[in-house]
Amino acid sequence: MSDRWQQLTVFVRVAESGSFSQTARDLRLSQPSVSRIVTELEERVGVKLLIRTTRHLTLTEAGATFLAKARDVITTIEEAEYAARKTDSLDGVVRLALPTAYGSRAIMPLLPSFMEAYPNLQVEILMADERQNLVVDGDDIAIRTGALPDSTFGARRIASLERMVVASPAYFAKKGTPVTPGALSAHDCILGYGAFGRGAWRFKRGNTLISVDIRSRLTINSAPGILAASLQGLGLAIVSDVMSADERADNRLVRVLEGYTLEPAAVYAVYTSGPKPSRKVKALIDHLIRGLRPAG
Structure with a gap:
């Protein structure tokens, strides 16, 4: 004292x-x-x-x-x-910043069980594809994909996203189907953001790395926009398994180059409270990890 x-x-x-x-x-x-x-x-x-x-x-x-x-x-x-x-208790408000497509398809289905488990917590969500400023926006947690910049924030890896190249059947009917990464240079490609398509596309087959410079007339800064453009036959795009699951299931989008892999995109929960998160932040992150990672 x-x-x-x-x-x-x-x-x-x-x-x-x-x-x-x-x-x-x-x-x-x-x-x-x-x-x-x-x-x-x-x-x-x-x-x-x-x-x-x-x-x-x-x-x-x-x-x-x-x-x-x-x-x-x-x-x-x-x-x-x-x-x-x-x-630092399990009541009050926890503010969560989400990317639109991943947030809607991967995070939202996990919220009902979280809110049932913690009835005294309120959840406020900000959805946007640009990286939010956690301090300015007052968010407790932001879900981010790809490499993280150095910062004083805490972070935990919560999942890994398989990435793949897809296009619509209409596009393939018009332009043909690429069977090797090198063939992409002759195709229309849709460039996205971060791990989803800017610059060269880098594939791996066995121990061989293949980098392909992409030709594009269309660049889109949001995952829903990339999906919409792909569905309209505007080109090939890199998407995640979660982001495109429904569209591939009913064959509105078709995966190509399955013998070649793209580096998975890491998914992180970033939080403002430094190395040690508050109890409510930790509770939410733990819940997301349990829901996103495969059992066993």
Whole structure:
């Protein structure tokens, strides 16, 4: 306990109980220590706060004024401590920033069970494909794919996304189907963002790495936009397994180059509370990991 905090606490307890001995018992101090602390407080503020007789303790006018202010200070500190503890509790609000397609298809299905498990938590979601500023936006967690820049934020890898090249049957009917990565240079390709298509596309087959420079007339900064363009036959695109599952299941999009692999995209939960997340942030991240990673 700091000297000033101890002095305030001891003085308020003495003034309210009217007893040095009772205060000593309450705070587990010796009676001489209580007397010394009050004397040091009076010396520091430069006025007499208590008039002591063998039978009674009486507040001076200055002591009464000081008592009121000291109570306010103690109350404010206690309220601040309570607010901090509540922030690190499993109630209140947790704010989550999500990329649109991945958030809708992978994260949203996991929220009903999370909200059922933690009925005192409210969830606020911001969905956007550009990387949000967690501090400015006031988010607790952001879900991000691909490499992370160095930062003071905490981060946990929560999943890995298989990436693949797809296009619509209409596109293949018009332009043909590439059977090797090298053939992509003769095709229309849709460029996305980050791990989903800017610049060269890099494939692996066995131990061989293949890099292909992509020709594109169309660049789109959102996953739903890339899907929509692919469905309209505008070109080949890199998508994730989660992002394109429904469209591939009903053959609106078809995967090509299955003998070649693209590096998976890591998915991270980034949080603002440094290396150690708050309890509610940890609870949500743990829940997402359990839902996103395959059992066993």
